[in-house]
Amino acid sequence: MMNNKKYTAFNQGLFNVFDAQSMPYKKDQSFAHFALTDALITYAGAHEQPLLHFWQTDPLVILGMMDTKIGRFKQALPIFEEYQHQVIVRNSGGLAVVSDPGVLNVSLIYPSKEERLSIDRGYEYMLDFIQETFYPIYPYEIKAYEITNSYCFGDYDLSIDGRKIAGISQRRIKDGVAIMLYISINGDQKKRAQMLKKFYDRGLDGSEPSGRYPDIHPEVMTTLEEAYGTPLSVNEVKSRMLRHFDWQKGTYDGEMNRYYLEALEKMQRRNRRVFGEDFV
Template sequence: MTDSLDFLTTMNEFLVYDEVPSEYASHRFAPFALTDALIKEAGEKKQPILHFWTTKPHVILGMMDTKLPFLTEALENISAYGYPYLVRNSGGLAVISDEGVLNFSLIFPEEEERLSINEGYERMHQIIQTAFKDFSEDIDAYEIPDSYCPGDYDLSIEGKKIAGIAQRRLNGGIAIMIYLSVTGNQQKRSEIVKDLYTNGLKGQETKWHFPTVRPEVMTTLEKALSQSFTVLDVKERIKATFTNASIKLSDGSFPPSIQTSYMKGLEKMIKRNEKMLP
């Protein structure tokens, strides 16, 4: 892990997509379709982009979750919690999204020398570390195996996971994507995903590995740092990381290229969910 944001020195300006027009936010699949459109835009226009979004309470399934042998029963249980569900268009496993979880993507064009997967994750780790450098607690990056959607670059404070990171590459663009549990009931979030696997597996062995979710290994940013935060607070800290590095942040627009890609992405998400969910 490097201790600098040196990778930003070649990027003078980022376009920011935060409070987007309703036509890009009203559909429950909208954030995923827009993310893909922005990755494509970054690759084609050679333009770095920051994308922030939150959702109403949802269970966001990974494609592997649709392999659960008792998926129908598991989804009925999720519905009993009052949580809608959907399948995202990328790998990994189930996560919970709600108003207390910030989703943030660092999107940029592929470089001449292809960025390795780990280098991409390290960039996001460094941005989040820098955003909270005024706290004494370290934000570590390693797998928390009994968390939901565990991965090599889970972000944690004193052994408790606060965030997970994923990547997606399309049309010469790359997105490093993080969900950050800022505030809210992380115990409940974890229990919902734990129940997903309990009811979806019923003890049956499969060729796919699903985590044994233990709610006590996950927490929120505000609990881990013993300070109240809102999602807006965290967005401002992340943006300040860029402006303090002399990066210009400008509001992103929605040219026809993004509009077209968004509609195509939305249609793909609709078809994917119709195909994969009972």
């Protein structure tokens, strides 16, 4: 599992890799990925150990807390049932994104104690990582700038030829930080965007602050498979990503389990506050 690649900033050291395909928490379903991310951030800080986390879900809409503040939020929620997607509210910032088996979620997780990792440097780490993974092997360079009419728009939207393929966010807990990416590998990106467009069209009532929520144009988003014009699987992408690291498989010990259970309880409380006590 070792390679001889010369280190660049984002991959210094030996990384422990955690993949949702082998995690012991599947019984907790979609909550597990977010609770585990928080556990991994805490663990990375406590042990000064960099980590890499991969996960996918069944069809799922992941809302940010800002999405719950729109004027007709409850009236808009049935949209997701119509599209046969589950829905949860995540524990990090931003707006709604879509997750399903064609979307890979990736977190670069670093200890950030002695030398605090800046927000800008964290974003640059993820950008360097994705650019090195795909370019120049594939023909189009991946760039970072806001794709205004995409869902969950931001300064570090990743795009190919002007069409968004991925978004980046960050989460910081104690002495650890996660730079989190969703990247659309394959599947129906138009349908993903249309679903969230309908959510906002039904949910926004005009009382919301101007410019805070997206005016989604589905055509400004795409998948890696479509952009490159070649079949591409999630497993192939993970394998290509791992080539940039010296790594070993991470283990789930008692300490990790304790961090996980604490984070899981917080996720469940947050979602019960939004959706009611019967949720989960």
